Amino acid sequence: MPFPLIINGLQYVVDVEPETPLLWAIRDTLDLTGTKYGCGIGQCGACTVHVNGQAVRSCSIPVSAAAGATITTIEGLSTDGTHPVQLAWKEFDAPQCGYCQSGMIMSAVALLQRTPAPTDDEIDSGVTNACRCGAYHRVRQAIHRAAALMSTSPTGSGEENNDV
Amino acid sequence: MTSKQTVSDAMTARVETAGMDRREFFITTAAVGGTLVMGCGWPRRGDAVGVTTPAAPWYRESTIPEINAWIVIAPDDTVTIRIGQTELGQGVWTACAMMISEELQCDWNKVRGEYASANRDAREEAPAWTLKNPAGPEPSPTDPRGGGGEGDLPATNERISWTGVYRRMTTNRSASVKGNLYFYQMAGAEARERLLLAAAERWDVPTSELTAKDSIITHATTGKTVRYGEVATRAAELEHPHPETIIIKSAHEFTLMGTERLNLDVPLKVTGEAVYAIDVKVPGTLHACAKACPVWGGDVKSYDFDAIKEMPGVHSVVQFPKPDPGLIRGRHFSGGVAVVADSWWRAKTALDALPLEWEYPPYTHLNTENMQQALVESIDEPGQLIYQQGNLEDSMAQATRVVEATYDVPYLARARMEPGNATVLVTDDRVDIWIGDQSPQETRFSASQITGIPQEQVHIHSSHLGGGYGRYGNGPQAEHAVMVAKALKGQPVKMQWTREEDWSVGTTYRAMGVARMRAGLDADGYPIAMDIRAAADQTASSPHRSLVPPGYFFPNLRVTNHFADFHVPCGTRRATGSPSNVFFVESFIEELADAAGKDSYEYRRELISRNDFLFKDDWLQALDLVAEMSEWGTPLPEGWARGIAIDDRRYDREKPDVCTIAAMVCTVSVSKAGAVRLERVDVAFDEGFGFVNPLSVKKQIEGQVAWGWNDVMHQGFTVKDGRMEQNNFHDFPVSRMSEYPREVNIRFFKTNHWLEGVGEEAMSQIPPAIANAVFRATGKRVRSLPLRKHDLSWA
Numbered sequence: 024m025p026f027p028l029i030i031n032g033l034q035y036v037v038d039v040e041p042e043t044p045l046l047w048a049i050r051d052t053l054d055l056t057g058t059k060y061g062c063g064i065g066q067c068g069a070c071t072v073h074v075n076g077q078a079v080r081s082c083s084i085p086v087s088a089a090a091g092a093t094i095t096t097i098e099g100l101s102t103d104g105t106h107p108v109q110l111a112w113k114e115f116d117a118p119q120c121g122y123c124q125s126g127m128i129m130s131a132v133a134l135l136q137r138t139p140a141p142t143d144d145e146i147d148s149g150v151t152n153a154c155r156c157g158a159y160h161r162v163r164q165a166i167h168r169a170a171a172l173m174s175t176s177p178t179g180s181g182e183e184n185n186d187v
Numbered sequence: 188m189t190s191k192q193t194v195s196d197a198m199t200a201r202v203e204t205a206g207m208d209r210r211e212f213f214i215t216t217a218a219v220g221g222t223l224v225m226g227c228g229w230p231r232r233g234d235a236v237g238v239t240t241p242a243a244p245w246y247r248e249s250t251i252p253e254i255n256a257w258i259v260i261a262p263d264d265t266v267t268i269r270i271g272q273t274e275l276g277q278g279v280w281t282a283c284a285m286m287i288s289e290e291l292q293c294d295w296n297k298v299r300g301e302y303a304s305a306n307r308d309a310r311e312e313a314p315a316w317t318l319k320n321p322a323g324p325e326p327s328p329t330d331p332r333g334g335g336g337e338g339d340l341p342a343t344n345e346r347i348s349w350t351g352v353y354r355r356m357t358t359n360r361s362a363s364v365k366g367n368l369y370f371y372q373m374a375g376a377e378a379r380e381r382l383l384l385a386a387a388e389r390w391d392v393p394t395s396e397l398t399a400k401d402s403i404i405t406h407a408t409t410g411k412t413v414r415y416g417e418v419a420t421r422a423a424e425l426e427h428p429h430p431e432t433i434i435i436k437s438a439h440e441f442t443l444m445g446t447e448r449l450n451l452d453v454p455l456k457v458t459g460e461a462v463y464a465i466d467v468k469v470p471g472t473l474h475a476c477a478k479a480c481p482v483w484g485g486d487v488k489s490y491d492f493d494a495i496k497e498m499p500g501v502h503s504v505v506q507f508p509k510p511d512p513g514l515i516r517g518r519h520f521s522g523g524v525a526v527v528a529d530s531w532w533r534a535k536t537a538l539d540a541l542p543l544e545w546e547y548p549p550y551t552h553l554n555t556e557n558m559q560q561a562l563v564e565s566i567d568e569p570g571q572l573i574y575q576q577g578n579l580e581d582s583m584a585q586a587t588r589v590v591e592a593t594y595d596v597p598y599l600a601r602a603r604m605e606p607g608n609a610t611v612l613v614t615d616d617r618v619d620i621w622i623g624d625q626s627p628q629e630t631r632f633s634a635s636q637i638t639g640i641p642q643e644q645v646h647i648h649s650s651h652l653g654g655g656y657g658r659y660g661n662g663p664q665a666e667h668a669v670m671v672a673k674a675l676k677g678q679p680v681k682m683q684w685t686r687e688e689d690w691s692v693g694t695t696y697r698a699m700g701v702a703r704m705r706a707g708l709d710a711d712g713y714p715i716a717m718d719i720r721a722a723a724d725q726t727a728s729s730p731h732r733s734l735v736p737p738g739y740f741f742p743n744l745r746v747t748n749h750f751a752d753f754h755v756p757c758g759t760r761r762a763t764g765s766p767s768n769v770f771f772v773e774s775f776i777e778e779l780a781d782a783a784g785k786d787s788y789e790y791r792r793e794l795i796s797r798n799d800f801l802f803k804d805d806w807l808q809a810l811d812l813v814a815e816m817s818e819w820g821t822p823l824p825e826g827w828a829r830g831i832a833i834d835d836r837r838y839d840r841e842k843p844d845v846c847t848i849a850a851m852v853c854t855v856s857v858s859k860a861g862a863v864r865l866e867r868v869d870v871a872f873d874e875g876f877g878f879v880n881p882l883s884v885k886k887q888i889e890g891q892v893a894w895g896w897n898d899v900m901h902q903g904f905t906v907k908d909g910r911m912e913q914n915n916f917h918d919f920p921v922s923r924m925s926e927y928p929r930e931v932n933i934r935f936f937k938t939n940h941w942l943e944g945v946g947e948e949a950m951s952q953i954p955p956a957i958a959n960a961v962f963r964a965t966g967k968r969v970r971s972l973p974l975r976k977h978d979l980s981w982a
Contacts, residue, residue: 024430035947039530040499047532051474056466057459059653061604062686069604097459104458112457116449119890120276121456122604122653128457150934153916155604155654156276157893159927161886 026090040150041087048069048086057125059099068152071126078133079106091100111169117157127152200507200674205496213891252423257374266293269303271356272363277884277946279363281450289443290375294402302649305627308351316430317370333435346632358625361944372435384425384642385418438876447882464623464650465608475682478535479523482909483754484548486522491542496803500533506668510663514633518756525671550754550909561751562701562722570747574735577743582716586707594970597768597903599697605653607664608683611672618645619774623652630665632635637669662693691914698727702771704716712783717741721747726757732764762947773832773955800922805938809850812871817852827856830960832952836943845941847948848873853956857964861979867930874935875942888949895953
């Protein structure tokens with residue numbers, strides 16, 4: 024069954040069963056493999072993408088529910104790794120194995136969009152992704168750094184680049 | 188059609204195929220600007236031989252001649268370094284490049300990595316100059332001939348010959364630095380010398396008048412310079428006349444190693460571009476979702492393919508046999524089935540719907556309770572003597588007081604994030620495997636055994652791993668995938684486990700363990716007799732690790748290992764036997780200090796001071812440093828407490844002069860209702876005579892803090908009806924940001940020995956340090972992990 028999806032500013036039609044999780048349409052049908060499969064039950068957050076600006080665990084919503092929505096994946100954050108969150112991540116060398124980091128970054132971006140200067144407590148409640156390597160120490164530092172970059176950047180906001 | 192379990196040929200899978208009338212389906216993508224892009228989603232019957240990993244910027248066949256097997260330098264000075272170890276987040280990608288670059292004297296900003304070819308390793312012998320550590324089998328850090336680490340490390344099993352060109356392609360036992368240091372240095376030095384030869388030839392001067400730095404060769408007297416990229420092609424043609432005479436740097440001469448370097452793999456990991464094996468898409472691939480009997484050693488009794496063959500996208504069912512334990516370090520896994528379809532979700536959906544009956548092995552009566560009872564009973568048997576000094580029974584009889592405690596720890600999975608997977612294409616004369624693997628040489632051997640195709644025709648295309656934490660511990664993913672692909676010869680197949688399959692069926696575990704500790708104390712409260720009895724599964728990895736020889740003074744000591752023969756496959760989870768054993772020892776020392784009415788730090792300090800061993804001063808240095816860092820002894824709020832622990836992960840027999848000493852203080856708060864929070868961690872960590880990349884060391888320690896917290900607080904696998912009860916994040920918790928301590932302080936201290944490693948040497952102290960702090964805060968001594976099972980409320 025065909026479903027229209029708007030991902031990173033591009034319009035796609037995927038022909039899959041309606042109950043297919045959005046994750047698998049993104050990963051396998053459209054080959055946007057930056058979004059990862061971790062648990063399949065909405066727990067770990069490795070599959071986090073933005074749906075209409077909200078961080079969503081894409082393994083847990085069917086593609087039929089995402090039809091027509093505006094979706095951003097890690098690939099849509101910037102064309103060259105220069106989104107302030109990505110810059111901060113690189114500055115602190117945050118990832119270890121990195122498998123969960125696409126989802127972690129998408130959660131952090133969503134947090135910073137609604138809370139531009141989060142406290143540690145707000146980071147704790149706003150970023151609930153699992154990182155098995157335990158890279159939390161640097162992820163926390165990088166979120167604070169990204170908040171500072173976004174507040175001083177002339178273009179400012181770290182809005183997602185949907186013009187790719 | 189119902190299939191019977193009988194599989195005549197142990198290596199052969201059987202396959203049932205649906206009618207080949209599937210329609211091709213197309214994905215239409217329209218860019219906002221109006222350009223229409225057409226992509227074909229249905230696998231064409233592809234001949235993918237020779238295809239490289241798509242969109243993997245680090246993996247490409249070089250068209251520029253190599254200088255030696257590790258190093259290619261392009262005309263623009265880009266240095267490509269081929270790495271035999273696998274990046275699992277531990278920073279090995281960068282560390283290996285640094286070991287080579289240290290000698291190559293290249294511009295670090297122009298270095299990139301790529302995986303060394305395990306196939307080439309099967310076809311080509313190692314250069315003679317890589318086979319011998321210049322400093323000999325017992326290298327010292329100041330040896331003027333250079334060299335170091337573990338010396339000439341022998342292969343640990345007969346399936347690998349570490350005489351192939353890339354030597355040791357295994358990523359395990361903290362050995363990526365200590366096991367490879369000298370030959371990576373040699374590789375860099377050999378290439379540098381040949382670059383110098385090429386420049387000397389160009390200018391007709393002796394090499395002794397040339398210096399190399401930052402990819403530029405300078406002739407001292409004329410001031411002439413040439414870039415590496417300008418002479419690399421000639422260097423690739425020149426042979427070094429006497430490579431065995433090349434002197435490599437000894438540890439105190441390192442200039443690149445020891446400096447903090449951002450990890451080379453990180454930039455692609457923040458953009459989603461890094462390709463893990465699970466992201467590989469070979470043209471024409473079919474997707475397989477596999478499931479094996481959840482009670483290990485079991486097999487398929489029957490299944491009904493007819494029930495699912497009309498489901499969307501279904502191609503076939505492949506029944507695969509139990510993998511030969513000889514291929515998986517003797518561990519027994521199960522036989523199973525894989526549903527093959529045109530997408531993984533369709534394969535998984537059909538597998539979930541497939542009527543399937545298992546042929547269970549005779550282990551379904553086993554559960555955590557009766558298994559633990561078997562371990563407890565094994566403790567009363569004589570056991571295997573690991574270490575003995577003095578006279579235990581006589582001294583115990585003379586003790587003023589005897590203290591005894593029994594501890595237990597559960598099974599633990601590594602719980603990596605990337606589920607087991609591999610893409611495999613088997614043809615009549617060649618196997619291609621796209622996989623993230625901690626031992627591609629062993630996978631090469633497995634694939635050869637399963638297919639009958641010689642190792643020289645097995646091609647492993649390596650990717651970064653989405654977490655590893657323990658060698659072959661991550662189970663028979665390669666074997667399952669090769670068996671399925673062999674049944675569908677000529678067809679690339681991507682086999683991928685579900686999260687549930689990965690954690691509860693397809694992996695090996697840190698063994699369940701029980702220890703009975705008994706100490707006879709003198710009138711001052713110090714032990715004169717110590718009896719350590721540690722029991723675990725027969726397949727436990729290094730069950731004596733960190734028990735002997737002791738850092739503490741136990742004048743009369745006996746250490747025994749005891750075993751029960753269970754069917755659960757155990758393996759090398761991060762730090763192997765140490766996390767269990769250090770929990771036993773350091774919890775018990777705390778209990779002895781408490782019995783003696785002495786301060787935990789002072790009591791340990793006294794027991795180390797009385798002992799006589801090689802690392803005594805270093806242990807004291809670590810303990811004193813962490814006490815100072817943590818402000819030991821200063822007041823804390825009510826409900827807060829500090830706990831302390833120390834370990835060095837020595838191999839008692841193989842390399843008694845190699846270790847990594849780390850001491851930790853964990854500061855916790857416990858609410859009156861019993862909620863535990865890890866507030867602060869202080870770590871004093873052994874620097875040896877220097878690290879390769881101190882930044883990666885810090886990251887590894889930071890990560891191990893989370894691991895130790897999860898081990899002690901949350902995690903445990905339990906057995907019911909012979910299988911694991913937990914299988915996903917909802918019942919095997921992994922801590923999140925909110926539980927990570929807000930304050931982690933790390934300080935390094937210099938010692939004069941080679942390091943055991945850094946990736947698992949800060950794991951084992953955290954659980955007892957936390958449990959000891961919880962004891963001090965609540966008065967509750969928890970002897971059975973994890974803590975979350977217990978009521979820790981206090982008044």
